[in-house]
Amino acid sequence: MIDYRSDNTGRAAPEILEALVAANTGTALGYGADEWTAQLQERFSELFETKVRVFPVATGTAANALSLAAISPSWGLVYCSEAAHINTAEANAAGFFGGGLKLVPVAGTYGRIDPDAFAKTLAGLLPGQLHRGQPAAVNITQASDLGGVYPLDEIRAVSEIAKARGLKVHMDGARFANALAQLGCSPAAMSWRSGVDILSFGATKNGGALCDAIVVFNPDLVDGLAVQLRRAGQVWSKMRFAAAQLMAYVENGLWLRLAQASNAAAARIVAGTSGLPGLRLLAPVEANEIFLEIPSAVMDGLEREGFQFYRRSASLARFVCRFDVTEAETDALVAALRRYCAAPAQAAE
Numbered sequence: 163m164i165d166y167r168s169d170n171t172g173r174a175a176p177e178i179l180e181a182l183v184a185a186n187t188g189t190a191l192g193y194g195a196d197e198w199t200a201q202l203q204e205r206f207s208e209l210f211e212t213k214v215r216v217f218p219v220a221t222g223t224a225a226n227a228l229s230l231a232a233i234s235p236s237w238g239l240v241y242c243s244e245a246a247h248i249n250t251a252e253a254n255a256a257g258f259f260g261g262g263l264k265l266v267p268v269a270g271t272y273g274r275i276d277p278d279a280f281a282k283t284l285a286g287l288l289p290g291q292l293h294r295g296q297p298a299a300v301n302i303t304q305a306s307d308l309g310g311v312y313p314l315d316e317i318r319a320v321s322e323i324a325k326a327r328g329l330k331v332h333m334d335g336a337r338f339a340n341a342l343a344q345l346g347c348s349p350a351a352m353s354w355r356s357g358v359d360i361l362s363f364g365a366t367k368n369g370g371a372l373c374d375a376i377v378v379f380n381p382d383l384v385d386g387l388a389v390q391l392r393r394a395g396q397v398w399s400k401m402r403f404a405a406a407q408l409m410a411y412v413e414n415g416l417w418l419r420l421a422q423a424s425n426a427a428a429a430r431i432v433a434g435t436s437g438l439p440g441l442r443l444l445a446p447v448e449a450n451e452i453f454l455e456i457p458s459a460v461m462d463g464l465e466r467e468g469f470q471f472y473r474r475s476a477s478l479a480r481f482v483c484r485f486d487v488t489e490a491e492t493d494a495l496v497a498a499l500r501r502y503c504a505a506p507a508q509a510a511e
Contacts, residue, residue, distance in 0.1 A: 163468045163469075163470055164468060164469050164470065164491045164494060164495065165470045165484075166469065166470060166471040166481040166482055166483065166487075166495065167470050167471055167472055167482065168367070168472075168482050169337075169367040169368065169424060169450060169482050169483065169484045169485070170366055170367050171484065172369070172484035172485065172486045172487075173369075173486050174369060174370065174371035175369035175370075175410075175411075175416065175420060175485070177410050177413070177416055178369065178370060178371050178407050178410045178411060179371065180410070181406045181407060181409065181410030182371065182403055182406060182407060184406065185198060185402050185403055185405075185406035186403075190400075190402045192398075192399045192400060192401060193397055193398070193399060193401055194397065194398070194401040194405075195401075196401060196402040196405070197402075198401070198402040198403075198405035198406050198409070199218075199401050199402065199404075199405040201405070201409060202216050202218075202405040202408055202409055203215065203216055205409050205412065206377060206408075206412075209349055209412055210349050210350050210353060210354065210377065210379070211348070211349075211350040212350065212354055212379065213381075214377050214378060214379055215377075215378040215381070215384045216363075216375055216376070216377050216378075216408070217375060217376040217378070217387065217388070217391055217396075218373045218374075218375050218398055218401065218404035218405060218407075218408060219373065219374055219375060219376060219391070219396045220372070220373060220374075220396060220398075221366075221374060222247075222334075222336045222362060222364055222366065222367075222374050223252045223255050224255075224374075224394065224396050225334075225362035225363070225364075225374050225375065225376050226247070226248050226252065226255070226256060226301075226332075226334055226362050227248075227252065227255035227256045227258070227259040227260070227394075228259055228376065228387065228390050228391055228394055228396060229332050229360045229361075229362055229376055229387070230248070230256045230259075230260055230263065230299060230301070230332055231256070231259040231260040231261070231263070231387075231390050232360065232383050232386050232387040232390055233298065233299045233330035233332060233359060233360060233383060234260055234263045234298035234299045234330070235261075235263070235296070235298060236260060236261030236262045236263055237262070237263070237295055237296055238260070238263045238264070238295065238296055238297070238298025238299065239263070239264050239265075239266050239287075239295040239296060239297050239298055240256065240260075240263055240264070240265050240266065240298060240299045240300070240301060240332075241265075241266045241267075241268050241275070241280060241283065241284075241297070241299070241300040241301065241324075241329075242265055242266070242267060242268065242275070242300070242301040242303070243267065243268060243270055243273050243274060243275050243301075243303060243306060243307070244267040244268070244269060244270070245273040245303075245306065245307045245308050246265075246267075246273070246301055246303050246306075246307060246334070247303060247307050247334060247336070248265060248301055248303075248334065249265050249267055250307070259390065259394060263298065264295050266283070268280050268283055271310070271445075272306060272308050272309070272310030272445040272446065273303065273306030273307045273308030273309070273310050273445065274303075274306050274310050274312055274316065275300070275302065275320055277316060277319035277320050277323060280300070280320055280323050280324075281323050284297060284323065284327055289327075297327055297328075297329055298329060298330065299324070299329050299330040299331065299332055300320060300321075300324045300329055300330075300331055300332070301332045301333075301334055302317060302320060302331065302332070302333045302334070302358070303333075303334040303336075304317070304333055304334070304335055304337070304338060304341045304352065305337040305338075305340050305341040305344070305448065305449035305450075305451070306445075308444065308445040308451070308453055309428075309445050309446075309447055309448060309449050309450075309451035309452065309453060310445050310446065310448055310449075311340075311341045311344045311345065311448040311449055312341070313345070314345065314347060314351060314352065314356055317333075317352065317356040317357070317358070318356045318357060320357075321356055321357025321358065322357065324357070325357060330359045330360070330380070330383075331357050331358050331359050331360075332358070332359065332360050332361075332362070333353060333358045333360075333361045333362065334362045335353075335361050335362050335363050335364050336362065336364035336367055336374075337364060337367060337368070337421075337449055337450070337451075338352075338361070338363055338364055339364070339368050339417045339418060339420065339421035340368065340421045340424065340425055340449035340450050341448075341449060342418065342421065343418055343421040343422045343425050343449075344425060344448050344449055353377075353379065354379040358379060359378075359379055359380040359383065360376065360377070360378050360379065360380065360383055360387075361376070361377040361378075361379070362374065362375075362376060363375040363376065363377045365407070365408060365411045365417070368411075368417060368420050368421055368424070368485060369411070369416075369417075369420040369485045369486075370407060370411060371407055372403075372404070372407065373398075373404045373407055373408065375408055376391075420485035421449075421450070421485070423485045423486075423487075424449075424450035424483045424484055424485045424487070425449055425450050425483075427450065427483035427484075427487045427489075427492050428447050428449070428450045428451065428452055428481075428483040429447060430489070430492045430493075430496075431452060431481065431483070431492050431495055431496055432447045432452065434492075434493070434496030434499075434500070435496055435499050435500065435503075438499060438500060438503040438504075439503055439504075440456065440457050440460065440503050441454055441455065441456055441499065441503055442454070442455040443455075444478065450482060450483045450484075451480065451481070451482050451483075452480070452481040452482070452483075453474070453478065453479075453480055454478070454479050454480075454481065455477055455478055456477065456478070456479050456499075457477065458476050458477060459502075460499070460502045460503060461473060461479055463498070463502045464495075464498055464499075464502070467498055469494075469495060469498065481495070
Protein backbone atom coordinates (compact mmCIF):
# COMPACT_ATOMS: atom_id res chain seq x y z
CA MET A 163 0.00 0.00 0.00
CA ILE A 164 1.18 3.52 -0.84
CA ASP A 165 -0.88 6.08 1.03
CA TYR A 166 -1.87 9.39 -0.58
CA ARG A 167 -5.14 9.79 1.34
CA SER A 168 -4.02 12.70 3.49
CA ASP A 169 -1.01 14.27 5.17
CA ASN A 170 -2.42 13.28 8.57
CA THR A 171 -1.95 9.57 7.84
CA GLY A 172 1.83 9.77 8.22
CA ARG A 173 4.22 9.49 11.11
CA ALA A 174 4.96 12.18 13.65
CA ALA A 175 8.37 13.71 13.11
CA PRO A 176 10.94 12.04 15.43
CA GLU A 177 12.01 15.42 16.81
CA ILE A 178 8.51 16.04 18.13
CA LEU A 179 8.32 12.67 19.87
CA GLU A 180 11.72 13.32 21.39
CA ALA A 181 10.43 16.64 22.75
CA LEU A 182 7.52 14.84 24.40
CA VAL A 183 9.89 12.45 26.12
CA ALA A 184 12.14 15.31 27.23
CA ALA A 185 9.15 17.10 28.78
CA ASN A 186 8.18 13.96 30.68
CA THR A 187 10.18 14.67 33.80
CA GLY A 188 9.33 16.05 37.21
CA THR A 189 6.14 17.95 37.93
CA ALA A 190 4.57 21.03 36.40
CA LEU A 191 1.42 23.01 37.03
CA GLY A 192 -1.48 22.26 34.72
CA TYR A 193 -3.64 24.29 32.35
CA GLY A 194 -0.76 26.30 30.93
CA ALA A 195 0.84 27.53 34.14
CA ASP A 196 4.10 25.74 33.32
CA GLU A 197 7.48 26.82 31.98
CA TRP A 198 7.01 25.10 28.59
CA THR A 199 3.85 27.10 27.85
CA ALA A 200 5.53 30.31 28.96
CA GLN A 201 8.46 29.56 26.66
CA LEU A 202 6.00 28.83 23.85
CA GLN A 203 4.65 32.38 24.07
CA GLU A 204 8.16 33.79 23.81
CA ARG A 205 9.23 31.49 21.00
CA PHE A 206 6.19 32.21 18.82
CA SER A 207 6.49 35.93 19.49
CA GLU A 208 10.03 35.72 18.14
CA LEU A 209 8.87 33.62 15.19
CA PHE A 210 6.12 36.08 14.21
CA GLU A 211 8.16 39.18 15.07
CA THR A 212 5.44 40.58 17.33
CA LYS A 213 3.92 39.77 20.70
CA VAL A 214 1.39 36.97 20.27
CA ARG A 215 -0.70 34.74 22.49
CA VAL A 216 -0.58 31.04 21.65
CA PHE A 217 -3.25 28.55 22.70
CA PRO A 218 -2.55 24.86 21.97
CA VAL A 219 -5.68 22.94 20.96
CA ALA A 220 -6.39 19.34 20.13
CA THR A 221 -7.56 19.71 16.53
CA GLY A 222 -7.74 22.05 13.58
CA THR A 223 -11.53 21.99 13.80
CA ALA A 224 -11.31 23.34 17.35
CA ALA A 225 -8.84 26.00 16.23
CA ASN A 226 -11.12 27.16 13.41
CA ALA A 227 -14.44 27.06 15.24
CA LEU A 228 -13.21 28.71 18.43
CA SER A 229 -11.23 31.35 16.57
CA LEU A 230 -14.37 32.30 14.65
CA ALA A 231 -16.43 32.27 17.84
CA ALA A 232 -13.96 34.77 19.28
CA ILE A 233 -14.29 37.22 16.39
CA SER A 234 -17.98 37.02 15.51
CA PRO A 235 -21.16 37.49 17.54
CA SER A 236 -23.83 34.82 17.26
CA TRP A 237 -25.67 36.91 14.67
CA GLY A 238 -22.53 37.49 12.62
CA LEU A 239 -21.75 36.58 9.03
CA VAL A 240 -18.38 34.94 8.36
CA TYR A 241 -17.28 35.03 4.72
CA CYS A 242 -15.22 32.20 3.30
CA SER A 243 -14.31 30.42 0.09
CA GLU A 244 -16.92 28.06 -1.33
CA ALA A 245 -14.36 25.24 -0.92
CA ALA A 246 -13.25 26.22 2.60
CA HIS A 247 -13.00 23.38 5.08
CA ILE A 248 -15.12 25.29 7.60
CA ASN A 249 -17.86 25.34 4.95
CA THR A 250 -17.63 21.87 3.43
CA ALA A 251 -16.67 19.84 6.52
CA GLU A 252 -16.29 20.20 10.31
CA ALA A 253 -20.03 19.51 10.84
CA ASN A 254 -20.74 23.25 11.10
CA ALA A 255 -18.59 23.50 14.21
CA ALA A 256 -18.21 27.22 13.53
CA GLY A 257 -21.96 27.70 13.77
CA PHE A 258 -22.20 25.56 16.90
CA PHE A 259 -19.40 27.16 18.90
CA GLY A 260 -20.26 30.57 17.47
CA GLY A 261 -23.78 30.34 18.86
CA GLY A 262 -25.38 30.47 15.42
CA LEU A 263 -22.97 32.52 13.33
CA LYS A 264 -23.53 31.99 9.61
CA LEU A 265 -20.96 31.08 6.96
CA VAL A 266 -21.33 32.93 3.65
CA PRO A 267 -19.46 31.41 0.68
CA VAL A 268 -17.67 33.79 -1.70
CA ALA A 269 -16.65 32.87 -5.24
CA GLY A 270 -13.06 32.56 -6.34
CA THR A 271 -10.59 30.25 -8.05
CA TYR A 272 -8.60 27.31 -6.71
CA GLY A 273 -10.25 27.49 -3.29
CA ARG A 274 -9.34 31.14 -2.76
CA ILE A 275 -11.64 34.11 -2.19
CA ASP A 276 -11.62 36.53 -5.09
CA PRO A 277 -11.16 40.05 -3.63
CA ASP A 278 -13.49 41.66 -6.19
CA ALA A 279 -16.21 39.09 -5.50
CA PHE A 280 -15.77 39.69 -1.76
CA ALA A 281 -16.10 43.45 -2.20
CA LYS A 282 -19.26 43.02 -4.28
CA THR A 283 -20.75 40.63 -1.71
CA LEU A 284 -20.19 43.12 1.10
CA ALA A 285 -21.49 46.00 -0.99
CA GLY A 286 -24.79 44.13 -1.31
CA LEU A 287 -25.34 44.35 2.44
CA LEU A 288 -25.50 47.98 3.52
CA PRO A 289 -24.82 49.03 7.13
CA GLY A 290 -28.00 49.40 9.13
CA GLN A 291 -29.90 46.52 7.54
CA LEU A 292 -30.84 45.12 10.91
CA HIS A 293 -33.18 42.44 9.59
CA ARG A 294 -30.18 40.55 8.22
CA GLY A 295 -27.10 38.97 9.71
CA GLN A 296 -24.27 41.40 10.21
CA PRO A 297 -20.85 41.06 8.55
CA ALA A 298 -18.34 40.11 11.24
CA ALA A 299 -15.33 38.30 9.80
CA VAL A 300 -13.67 36.67 6.83
CA ASN A 301 -11.83 33.36 6.69
CA ILE A 302 -8.78 32.85 4.48
CA THR A 303 -7.60 29.26 4.06
CA GLN A 304 -3.84 29.16 3.44
CA ALA A 305 -3.03 26.87 1.66
CA SER A 306 -6.53 26.51 0.25
CA ASP A 307 -8.63 23.38 0.26
CA LEU A 308 -7.91 22.88 -3.44
CA GLY A 309 -4.17 23.25 -2.94
CA GLY A 310 -3.95 26.89 -4.01
CA VAL A 311 -1.77 29.40 -2.21
CA TYR A 312 -2.81 33.04 -1.76
CA PRO A 313 -0.09 35.45 -2.88
CA LEU A 314 0.59 38.10 -0.25
CA ASP A 315 -1.10 40.81 -2.28
CA GLU A 316 -4.35 38.79 -2.34
CA ILE A 317 -4.28 38.28 1.43
CA ARG A 318 -3.77 42.01 1.87
CA ALA A 319 -6.52 42.83 -0.60
CA VAL A 320 -9.06 40.64 1.19
CA SER A 321 -7.95 42.02 4.56
CA GLU A 322 -8.22 45.64 3.43
CA ILE A 323 -11.74 45.08 2.14
CA ALA A 324 -12.66 43.42 5.45
CA LYS A 325 -11.11 46.11 7.64
CA ALA A 326 -12.89 48.86 5.70
CA ARG A 327 -16.18 47.36 6.95
CA GLY A 328 -14.90 46.63 10.44
CA LEU A 329 -14.54 42.85 9.91
CA LYS A 330 -11.93 40.69 11.60
CA VAL A 331 -9.67 38.39 9.58
CA HIS A 332 -9.13 34.72 10.43
CA MET A 333 -6.63 32.52 8.64
CA ASP A 334 -7.10 28.76 8.58
CA GLY A 335 -3.47 27.66 8.44
CA ALA A 336 -3.90 23.90 8.57
CA ARG A 337 -1.18 23.90 5.89
CA PHE A 338 0.36 27.22 6.88
CA ALA A 339 3.88 25.79 6.61
CA ASN A 340 3.27 24.45 3.11
CA ALA A 341 2.07 27.86 1.94
CA LEU A 342 5.00 29.56 3.64
CA ALA A 343 7.46 27.20 1.98
CA GLN A 344 5.86 27.96 -1.39
CA LEU A 345 5.96 31.74 -0.98
CA GLY A 346 9.36 31.91 0.72
CA CYS A 347 8.26 34.81 2.93
CA SER A 348 8.29 35.29 6.70
CA PRO A 349 5.49 34.06 8.98
CA ALA A 350 4.85 37.69 9.90
CA ALA A 351 4.43 38.72 6.26
CA MET A 352 1.85 36.02 5.65
CA SER A 353 -0.15 36.76 8.79
CA TRP A 354 -0.45 39.93 10.86
CA ARG A 355 1.47 42.14 8.45
CA SER A 356 -1.14 41.20 5.84
CA GLY A 357 -4.03 42.04 8.18
CA VAL A 358 -4.69 38.71 9.91
CA ASP A 359 -6.11 39.02 13.44
CA ILE A 360 -6.10 35.37 14.45
CA LEU A 361 -4.53 32.23 12.99
CA SER A 362 -5.35 28.54 13.19
CA PHE A 363 -1.79 27.25 13.20
CA GLY A 364 -1.58 23.71 11.84
CA ALA A 365 1.03 21.17 12.86
CA THR A 366 -0.70 17.78 12.73
CA LYS A 367 -0.79 17.57 8.92
CA ASN A 368 2.91 18.43 8.71
CA GLY A 369 4.56 15.92 11.03
CA GLY A 370 2.91 16.97 14.27
CA ALA A 371 1.68 14.46 16.80
CA LEU A 372 -1.33 15.50 18.84
CA CYS A 373 -2.02 19.22 18.65
CA ASP A 374 -2.46 22.37 16.60
CA ALA A 375 -2.70 25.90 17.96
CA ILE A 376 -4.45 29.25 17.81
CA VAL A 377 -2.13 32.23 17.44
CA VAL A 378 -3.70 35.56 18.37
CA PHE A 379 -2.26 38.78 16.97
CA ASN A 380 -5.07 41.09 18.08
CA PRO A 381 -4.80 41.38 21.89
CA ASP A 382 -8.46 42.40 22.20
CA LEU A 383 -9.43 38.83 21.33
CA VAL A 384 -7.40 37.04 23.99
CA ASP A 385 -9.69 37.12 27.03
CA GLY A 386 -12.85 36.11 25.20
CA LEU A 387 -11.05 33.29 23.40
CA ALA A 388 -9.62 31.98 26.68
CA VAL A 389 -13.14 31.56 28.04
CA GLN A 390 -14.36 29.93 24.82
CA LEU A 391 -11.50 27.43 24.97
CA ARG A 392 -12.19 26.46 28.57
CA ARG A 393 -15.90 26.10 27.89
CA ALA A 394 -15.20 23.88 24.88
CA GLY A 395 -12.86 21.57 26.78
CA GLN A 396 -9.84 22.74 24.78
CA VAL A 397 -7.57 23.75 27.65
CA TRP A 398 -5.05 20.96 28.09
CA SER A 399 -4.63 19.72 31.65
CA LYS A 400 -1.00 18.65 31.09
CA MET A 401 -0.34 21.62 28.83
CA ARG A 402 3.42 21.23 28.90
CA PHE A 403 3.26 18.27 26.52
CA ALA A 404 1.28 20.26 23.95
CA ALA A 405 3.63 23.24 24.30
CA ALA A 406 6.69 21.01 23.96
CA GLN A 407 5.37 19.60 20.66
CA LEU A 408 4.77 23.05 19.19
CA MET A 409 8.17 24.37 20.21
CA ALA A 410 9.91 21.34 18.71
CA TYR A 411 7.85 21.79 15.53
CA VAL A 412 9.33 25.22 14.79
CA GLU A 413 12.77 24.66 16.31
CA ASN A 414 15.66 25.01 13.83
CA GLY A 415 13.25 25.35 10.91
CA LEU A 416 11.90 21.79 11.26
CA TRP A 417 8.38 22.76 10.19
CA LEU A 418 9.58 24.36 6.97
CA ARG A 419 11.83 21.42 6.08
CA LEU A 420 8.89 19.05 6.52
CA ALA A 421 6.65 21.25 4.37
CA GLN A 422 9.32 21.61 1.69
CA ALA A 423 9.58 17.81 1.53
CA SER A 424 5.84 17.27 1.02
CA ASN A 425 5.59 20.15 -1.46
CA ALA A 426 8.52 18.75 -3.43
CA ALA A 427 6.91 15.30 -3.56
CA ALA A 428 3.73 16.76 -5.05
CA ALA A 429 5.74 18.77 -7.58
CA ARG A 430 7.64 15.62 -8.58
CA ILE A 431 4.39 13.77 -9.30
CA VAL A 432 3.02 16.67 -11.35
CA ALA A 433 6.23 16.96 -13.36
CA GLY A 434 6.24 13.23 -14.06
CA THR A 435 2.65 13.15 -15.29
CA SER A 436 2.52 16.43 -17.20
CA GLY A 437 0.87 16.11 -20.61
CA LEU A 438 -0.55 12.63 -20.08
CA PRO A 439 -3.78 12.08 -22.04
CA GLY A 440 -6.92 11.88 -19.93
CA LEU A 441 -5.45 13.74 -16.96
CA ARG A 442 -6.20 17.34 -15.99
CA LEU A 443 -5.25 19.29 -12.89
CA LEU A 444 -8.26 20.92 -11.24
CA ALA A 445 -5.96 23.55 -9.72
CA PRO A 446 -2.28 24.44 -9.91
CA VAL A 447 -0.23 22.39 -7.44
CA GLU A 448 1.25 25.04 -5.16
CA ALA A 449 1.54 23.05 -1.93
CA ASN A 450 1.23 19.31 -1.25
CA GLU A 451 -2.25 18.50 -2.59
CA ILE A 452 -3.03 17.28 -6.11
CA PHE A 453 -6.60 17.37 -7.44
CA LEU A 454 -6.64 15.38 -10.63
CA GLU A 455 -9.46 14.82 -13.06
CA ILE A 456 -8.89 11.24 -14.09
CA PRO A 457 -10.94 8.46 -15.74
CA SER A 458 -12.70 6.18 -13.30
CA ALA A 459 -11.03 3.14 -14.87
CA VAL A 460 -7.62 4.62 -14.09
CA MET A 461 -8.64 5.10 -10.46
CA ASP A 462 -9.81 1.50 -10.35
CA GLY A 463 -6.43 0.37 -11.62
CA LEU A 464 -4.52 2.44 -9.10
CA GLU A 465 -6.57 0.99 -6.26
CA ARG A 466 -5.95 -2.54 -7.50
CA GLU A 467 -2.23 -1.83 -7.34
CA GLY A 468 -2.49 -0.69 -3.73
CA PHE A 469 -2.50 3.09 -4.08
CA GLN A 470 -4.69 4.77 -1.49
CA PHE A 471 -6.29 8.14 -2.23
CA TYR A 472 -9.66 9.81 -2.01
CA ARG A 473 -12.22 9.83 -4.80
CA ARG A 474 -13.95 13.19 -4.70
CA SER A 475 -16.30 12.21 -7.53
CA ALA A 476 -16.51 9.69 -10.36
CA SER A 477 -13.80 11.61 -12.19
CA LEU A 478 -11.90 13.54 -9.52
CA ALA A 479 -9.17 12.15 -7.27
CA ARG A 480 -7.22 13.84 -4.50
CA PHE A 481 -3.65 12.83 -3.75
CA VAL A 482 -1.91 14.38 -0.74
CA CYS A 483 1.82 14.09 -0.14
CA ARG A 484 3.20 13.67 3.38
CA PHE A 485 6.57 14.87 4.60
CA ASP A 486 7.69 11.25 4.84
CA VAL A 487 6.63 10.05 1.38
CA THR A 488 9.67 8.69 -0.44
CA GLU A 489 10.90 9.33 -3.97
CA ALA A 490 10.31 5.66 -4.69
CA GLU A 491 6.66 6.06 -3.68
CA THR A 492 6.16 9.18 -5.80
CA ASP A 493 7.87 7.53 -8.77
CA ALA A 494 5.65 4.47 -8.37
CA LEU A 495 2.54 6.64 -8.67
CA VAL A 496 3.97 8.44 -11.69
CA ALA A 497 4.81 5.13 -13.37
CA ALA A 498 1.32 3.74 -12.71
CA LEU A 499 -0.40 6.84 -14.06
CA ARG A 500 1.79 6.84 -17.17
CA ARG A 501 1.05 3.18 -17.73
CA TYR A 502 -2.71 3.43 -17.33
CA CYS A 503 -3.06 6.65 -19.29
CA ALA A 504 -0.97 5.30 -22.13
CA ALA A 505 -2.98 2.06 -22.28
CA PRO A 506 -5.92 3.36 -24.40
CA ALA A 507 -3.55 4.80 -27.00
CA GLN A 508 -1.59 1.56 -27.20
CA ALA A 509 -4.78 -0.46 -27.60
CA ALA A 510 -5.85 1.72 -30.54
CA GLU A 511 -2.63 1.08 -32.50
